[in-house]
Amino acid sequence: MKRCYSFVLRPAFPVSFHQSRFISLASSVTVAIFIAALLTPAGAADDPGVLLPFSDAERRMILQHGPWPPPASRDPSNRVSGNADAITFGEKLFFEPRLSAKGSTSCGTCHVPERGWADGRKLGVGLVEVDRNTPTVQNVRTHRWFGWDGSSDNLWSQSVRPLLDAREMGMTERQVAEVVRNDADLACRYEKVFGARPPANDEAILVAVGKALAAFQETLASGRTPFDDFRDALEKGDLKAAARYPQDAQKGLRIFAGRGNCSLCHFGPNFTHGEFHEVGIPVFKKAGGVDWGRYEGIKKLRANRFNLLGPFNDDPARADGTSTRHVALVPQTFEQFKVPTLRNIALTAPYMHNGHLATLPDVVRHYSEIDPTLLHMAHLYFDPLVPEAVPTDTLLKPLKLTSIEISYVVAFLMTLTDDQAPHKPGAAAPCR
Numbered sequence: 553m554k555r556c557y558s559f560v561l562r563p564a565f566p567v568s569f570h571q572s573r574f575i576s577l578a579s580s581v582t583v584a585i586f587i588a589a590l591l592t593p594a595g596a597a598d599d600p601g602v603l604l605p606f607s608d609a610e611r612r613m614i615l616q617h618g619p620w621p622p623p624a625s626r627d628p629s630n631r632v633s634g635n636a637d638a639i640t641f642g643e644k645l646f647f648e649p650r651l652s653a654k655g656s657t658s659c660g661t662c663h664v665p666e667r668g669w670a671d672g673r674k675l676g677v678g679l680v681e682v683d684r685n686t687p688t689v690q691n692v693r694t695h696r697w698f699g700w701d702g703s704s705d706n707l708w709s710q711s712v713r714p715l716l717d718a719r720e721m722g723m724t725e726r727q728v729a730e731v732v733r734n735d736a737d738l739a740c741r742y743e744k745v746f747g748a749r750p751p752a753n754d755e756a757i758l759v760a761v762g763k764a765l766a767a768f769q770e771t772l773a774s775g776r777t778p779f780d781d782f783r784d785a786l787e788k789g790d791l792k793a794a795a796r797y798p799q800d801a802q803k804g805l806r807i808f809a810g811r812g813n814c815s816l817c818h819f820g821p822n823f824t825h826g827e828f829h830e831v832g833i834p835v836f837k838k839a840g841g842v843d844w845g846r847y848e849g850i851k852k853l854r855a856n857r858f859n860l861l862g863p864f865n866d867d868p869a870r871a872d873g874t875s876t877r878h879v880a881l882v883p884q885t886f887e888q889f890k891v892p893t894l895r896n897i898a899l900t901a902p903y904m905h906n907g908h909l910a911t912l913p914d915v916v917r918h919y920s921e922i923d924p925t926l927l928h929m930a931h932l933y934f935d936p937l938v939p940e941a942v943p944t945d946t947l948l949k950p951l952k953l954t955s956i957e958i959s960y961v962v963a964f965l966m967t968l969t970d971d972q973a974p975h976k977p978g979a980a981a982p983c984r
């Protein structure tokens with residue numbers, strides 16, 4: 553059995569922003585961009601701001617986190633991706649509690665628009681509590697794998713899963729099909745999108761429901777953020793505009809993209825490279841047992857009749873299935889979880905696959921104090937074929953940040969929040 557370890561949760565650190573002005577200049581590296589209006593006090597309404605001297609390497613790392621939003625693209629495995637009627641149908645289904653065994657739970661019960669499309673809970677609660685924290689469904693169209701363990705390789709199969717999961721919505725394939733067949737409005741929308749009345753084949757309806765749900769979720773893109781304005785100003789060389797980005801956030805960004813190594817996993821415009829890592833979060837489940845993460849996820853992915861290698865992929869070339877065909881069930885995947893997006897991260901506490909960390913300062917402190925020898929210890933106890941601990945994620949080293957540095961990284965993470973009003977489910981005109 554795995555060695556037991558735990559991480560101490562402390563109350564949020566005291567933030568003393570007045571210290572902040574003195575620290576960062578001392579730590580600055582190559583001066584690549586000149587410093588504007590150095591003597592202007594920060595925070596005034598007409599404050600022209602100060603741009604830190606970002607090095608070329610830091611600048612490159614910052615620019616690859618954009619542009620935002622990414623260009624819209626269709627999912628070739630889903631023939632109704634991008635179809636306006638499918639999007640409306642999918643939205644109705646997303647907020648439809650009749651798609652659960654007790655008529656009580658919709659996708660929107662756990663993926664709540666006002667809560668960044670998550671639920672604010674440690675663990676999701678459907679018909680009963682589940683083992684994992686509810687992730688946002690914003691920006692899901694940019695992902696290759698779905699779920700914390702990547703047990704789905706496409707958005708429509710991920711959308712079918714909670715319908716049939718006894719803990720989430722608890723339906724059978726037949727029950728889902730009956731809801732669509734027996735409701736005049738839903739049946740009409742089905743016909744509009746798929747070109748025929750709902751058929752007698754339950755499985756066909758289930759997959760179609762998944763594809764309409766996916767079409768809707770693909771539209772849930774997060775909006776522009778203060779970070780994006782900064783990043784674009786930097787790209788254009790508009791140093792005056794860039795200097796308006798708050799000082800503390802600039803200092804945090806420097807740690808994030810520099811010695812913190814955060815950008816290497818939280819890579820690209822959506823702040824995730826979309827693959828899996830272990831970052832030392834305890835994996836014991838509340839109900840007992842261990843969450844093996846990606847290792848079990850790969851097994852489920854291969855066994856999933858709705859994966860991209862199966863008959864329901866609408867792309868005859870099966871081009872997107874290549875990653876699934878080649879995914880390897882290796883011991884490194886024990887306890888790995890998908891690198892989550894950090895866009896709108898301020899809205900979706902608590903954090904990590906099991907909600908283990910309550911606040912953003914807790915998360916940054918976790919990385920600051922991480923003990924690399926505890927990563928990937930599991931194999932020693934789990935699998936006799938793996939005689940030694942597998943090489944750990946060498947990216948993760950205790951950063952030993954001061955509390956003021958932790959506050960800078962948090963200040964940066966806060967600037968990844970958009971100012972979009974929460975989505976309001978549309979009142980679509982009755983289907984005719």
Ligand code: HEC
Nearest residue numbers: 659662676677678684685686687698699700701711714720
């Ligand atoms: C009980 C709360 C709950 C309900 C109800 C629920 N979800 Fe989720 N959702 C979760 C949790 C928890 C996960 C993470 C699952 C995992 O890792 O195994 C998740 C994951 C997802 C993901 C993957 C996100 C990512 O970044 O990989 C998508 C997409 C999604 N849900 C869509 C839906 C849709 C569509 C429905 C309705 C058919 C739905 N969910 C119903 C809690 C819920």
Ligand code: HEC
Nearest residue numbers: 812813814817829833889890891892903904905915919947
């Ligand atoms: C080795 C890759 C890697 C590095 C480096 C890394 N992260 Fe992560 N990050 C992850 C993974 C994987 C998770 C999810 C882990 C889990 O749930 O067990 C995560 C989770 C998070 C979360 C919680 C997101 C959520 O929705 O729950 C935040 C915030 C975060 N990381 C910030 C950072 C910051 C800040 C740094 C740099 C100090 C950093 N990460 C460095 C891989 C990485």
